[in-house]
Amino acid sequence: MRLSRYYIPTLKEDPAEAEVISHKLLMRAGMIRKLTSGIYAYLPLGHKAVNKVAAILREEMNRAGAIEIFMPSVQPGDLWKETGRWDFYGKELLRFKDRHGRDYCLGPTHEEIITDLVRGEVRSYKQLPLNLYQIQTKFRDEIRPRFGLMRGREFLMKDAYSFDKDEAGAEESYRGMYQAYTAAFERLGLKFRAVQADSGAIGGDFSHEFMVLADTGEDTIAVCEDRECGYAANLEKAAVAFVGGDLGTGAECPAAEEVATPGTHTVEELCAFLKIEPSTLVKTLLFVADGEPVAALVRGDRELNEVKLRNLLGANEIEMADEKRVREWTGAPVGFAGPVGLKVERIFADSELELDQGWTTGANKGDAHLLNVHLGRDSKVEKFADLRVIEESDSCPKCGARIGFTKGIEVGHVFKLGTKYSKAMDAKYLDENGKEQLMIMGCYGIGVSRIVAAAIEQNNDENGAIFPPSIAPFEAAIISLGGKDEAVVNKADELYEELCAGGLDVIYDDRNERPGVKFNDADLIGYPMQLVLGGKGLKNGIIEAKDRRSGERVELPLDGFSEAFAAWRKGVWQGWGLEG
RNA sequence: CGGGAUGUGGCUCAGUCUGGUAGAGCGCUGCGUUCGGGACGCAGAGACCGGAGGUUCAAAUCCUCUCAUCCCGACCA
Secondary structure: OEHHHOOOOOOOOOOOOOOOHHHHHHHHOOOEEEEEOOEEEEOHHHHHHHHHHHHHHHHHHHHOOOEEOOOOOEEEHHHHHHHOHHHHOHHHOOEEEOOOOOEEEEOOOOHHHHHHHHHOOOOEHHHOOEEEEEEEEEEOOOOOOEOHHHEOOEEEEEEEEEEEOOHHHHHHHHHHHHHHHHHHHHHOOOOEEEEEEOOHHHOOOEEEEEEEEOOOOOEEEEEEOOOOOOOEEEOOOOOOOOOOOOOOOOOOOOOOEEEEOOOOOOHHHHHHHHOOOHHHEEEEEEEEEOOEEEEEEEEOOOOEOHHHHHHHHOOOOEEEOOHHHHHHHHOOOOOOOOOOOOOOOEEEEEHHHHOOOOEEEEOOOOOEEEEEEOOOOOOOOOEEEOOEOOOOOOEOOOOOOEEEEEEEEEEEEEEEEEOHHHHHHOOEEEOOOOOEEEOEEEEEEEEHHHHHHHHHHHOEEOOEEOOOOOOOOOOEEEEEOOOOOHHHHHHHHHHHHHHHHOOOOEEEEOOOOOHHHHHHHHHHHOOOEEEEEOHHHHHHOEEEEEEOOOOOEEEEEOOOHHHHHHHHHHHHHHHOOOOO
């Protein structure tokens, strides 16, 4: 492509609306433009990068035996009512009515549609397993879209759905997708990790998230420092190594005693007042879980993991109790809740609290706390369970080594759905014995547009983006410094034709611009390879080749250029851990 | 939805407090010079100052309402 006839509107300055680096660079490199909050137009370069990602995903999905289809983004409300998600999905689901007043929504995901499609066609075990996927625009009316392509409302997603006749088959499908994802992310040239994850609103039995590692990522991942072990999990999923014990009867524990603690609403204030450590007291947190009051206890220096509590309760939604409810249940202002005499039936405690007795807790009374509380003797805890957020330096739940934290961007998610949707929508087949069985499903998503943003978040420097060659909108740029020097222009033209003929996706900067402008644009956009041809180089029979990532420059001979270039190109790809 | 901020040529911003003829830099057009890391000179085009209402002789500026965007908290590819 000749740049003089192409469309890459680069910006010299960061747009005011962009905060994170990928958003700034995508805008500045002329790859995207915002239409409205969380909704972007893809300019030629952005579209090209997205397509390169999509092509790799398509290849890996096909290789794994999945079959591409394309489903509508406008979906009838009836199907969502059938699974109950019309009511449960929340405001993220953009709903509207057609001229007849019928309910519709813009698809945030396609379980309902695919299940409807398959139940109408698939009748026999002979047709299973089946794995269908699409690459398609999704719409989620996010509460707060931000960070450009990282969290848009409209975005491109690859979503696959597997249908199997039994659990074993479903697990095999799941493994197949897991492997396909691993292969795809490797080809994309991204540093990533597959981590255990909570299955969230879509539901299901177990799931993994694929995280692109970047310091600017929104998610925190707990990773075992023992590489052999390989345990990695999303913070909200990461199990804490079991530390429970025998609570005993409390016979040796002195009787609970009330002390006045005026004005101590927080753990810090209380500890300062009583001159004790946060690890010796119990925090009592009050929630409303699907409308029902629940209390959760964790040690004073720990943080409650709401996802673990929600899963323990099997609840759909949990939220912190408001001040009014806290007063009602404790008879005290916020900050003095405790398990003893609490007007909440269901009390759950973190396993760790089973290890010790004689805790300091709130007294359910203004300006007072209790000392020497024994959770078995003085209160009725329904269950001790893993409820707290894992901390850095905690033990790995799998091998006991240290846990470290790292940041990541979620770009893929694999779920085993089980029969959640097939049951709700009656997707059945006849087995070998002519008996009706529910299909076992799995679903597998990859944020295609988000990958482009994540690639930049992971790879950039002060001059701009640095694209892995497999994703880059163009693999290489020829920068001609010819100006009016016809010899240089002719040679650059010739090289361009040659590279194109060789099948290389190359952009040729033939603009009548000063060298600095061309260099800066090329660095900003982040083509992995730059080929610079100037008057001096031509005279000496060489062209300068720059590896954008390492910054290394080498001189390639013009005589025998193809071979020299091919060898150098291979080296650049290898620098990314990739094979051209 | 709560909390904070911002809306002024295509872009980044000044001007608003203290009302009085709309500015700068970049970009864009033309001509000339320049040409290996965002050149320079000259000449130009381009803005109902987010919108509506109000106060005033006079509003980008003060008041009221509204819309949009961005940032911090609960969701997710």
